[in-house]
Amino acid sequence: MLVKEIIDMFEILDSAYASGEKVAEFLKGIKSDCTVKVETLTGEEGMSTDVIKVMIPGKNGKSKGGTAPTIGLLGRLGGLGARPERTGFVSDGDGALTVLATAAKLLKMQKGGDFLEGDVLVSTHVCPDAPTQPHKPVAFMGSPVSMAQMNQSEVDASVDAILSVDTTKGNKIMNHKGFSISPTVKDGYILKVSEDLLSIMEITTGQLPKVFALSMQDITPYGNNLYHLNSILQPATATTAPVVGVAITTETAVPGCATGATNMLSIDEAARFILEVAKAYTKGECSFYDEKEYAHLQKLYGSMEHLRTFGIDA
Template sequence: MLKQVLEIEELLDDSFIDGSKVKEFFSKFSFIKFEVFTVKGQKGKTDFVKVLIPGSKGKSNGGEAPTLGVVGRLGGIGARPSRIGIVSDSDGAVAALSLAYKLSLMHIKGDILPGDVIIATHICPDAPTQPHEPVDFMDSPVTMFQMNQNEISDEMDAVLTIDTTKGNKIINHKGISISPTVKEGYILKVSYDLLRIAEVVTGELANTFPITMQDITPYGNGLYHLNSILQPAVATSSPVVGVAITTNSVVPGSSTGASHESDIADAANFSLEAAKEFTDGKIDFYDAGEFQRILRLYGSMEKLQTFGNENGKKTGNNRRS
């Protein structure tokens, strides 16, 4: 996977990069479905890209194998003109597109996964930044709602969301770290299947990170969020797991020279191995029986996927469906 990471990083480290150039890079793989669409916001614009790698028994071929969604979450791959070059925040996009590249290469060599894999991210070389403690965040030219609307698909039966998660004092580990599973407003236990895959891929004990109720509520509600890694969970009823690319020290997402290619490769490789087993029905992101019992005992927590009540009045839903 490291070779694919290096090629994708070189492709994206370009002040003129856009979605059409990424699509051109993937044009040699005629069997994939590659979509590009430009979305404008109050702070600029970005190109969303979505890649569907068909599975041998995938829904796109009329089959019933599960579909995995992989989201490369970020504010932007660059913060030009205030920063020159690719920024640490780009890691999510690099990992997601490296996975798409590797799956495409595997496909032409006859190694086709059972189910479809849908990979989505966005390409913005000149995103703004915003104040945040302990270090400034990368901002985005579009809103989190627009990101979720364009990166999450109803076809996704489970979602991995890859995001640089270095600008905090919560995670003090260099490499990758995975979150508990989030589903319909509930923070569930960490998937033991995913822990096993992480240990196999990295050759180390699996690292996990804590999340709070605030982290799984929509951006824009005035609450503190670790970062945007779990924001896809507000837009789907499918289980969502965060794959954080992490460091020992606090590193701003707007820093250049702060992308560690071996860690990005671990995130992409972890996602690949999870995709192999999930689309083959061999692993689960959560215990469905236990989740149903939680619902019977305590009821729905879908309100955490909305903007909640402001002055006693409900202020909207961020769900796709």
């Protein structure tokens, strides 16, 4: 379980004074030699946020000259809070809370002698006062910086696969409390759902797996005037690595800017899932997609990488 890590991290993030440096200080308090980088990004309107990256090296990870694959755990969000409009931690912050609590757990595991085979790179951003924006059926959280800036800072070229964790409650597509996963998205293709990920989801939840639907619009970049479910698959527009969305969900449509909507059990379920995927993936026991089938798909139908761009009229 990651309940303690979630509570400890929530206390840091649920504050008007939350910052990347405070998160980094907490993580270094767990393991003083951990590698944490904090970068402040400033948007065109002068608002800023702290991007935080935590590298947790594996026994045979690339950071040590090894060959084990690297997984990225990316917390997607507009902000942790919508101050001064709203007081407190907003629903939109669940993705950051999930991956940062998982980073804390991985560091504790290393202190206890348990190391994953490959490297894990955890990245997200910390902003307690992000703007809101209109969206149907419920209001979205905005972001202090552009999606292009966020992807450039959060999506690291060193990772071989990404789990993108995002609050995805402001819709009428997912109607259960907990979390869902997406089909694998790679270089403009929406591929079949990974059987390995479904199996891990069954084990960590003790329930039948939940998968959410994607449209072609969802895997195109923000800013092209097309509908997007939310930003959960935006990392896929900035990398050729396979990306799977991990959506924290509710039965009803909940605004991203709503406070009091974070459910610890849902966060714990999602965190245990991404932790187990990280263990299996870096050990070579979990695949996000069938490489041979993907090569055949490209041979038959060509590249779809143009869907990662703004299109021919941009």
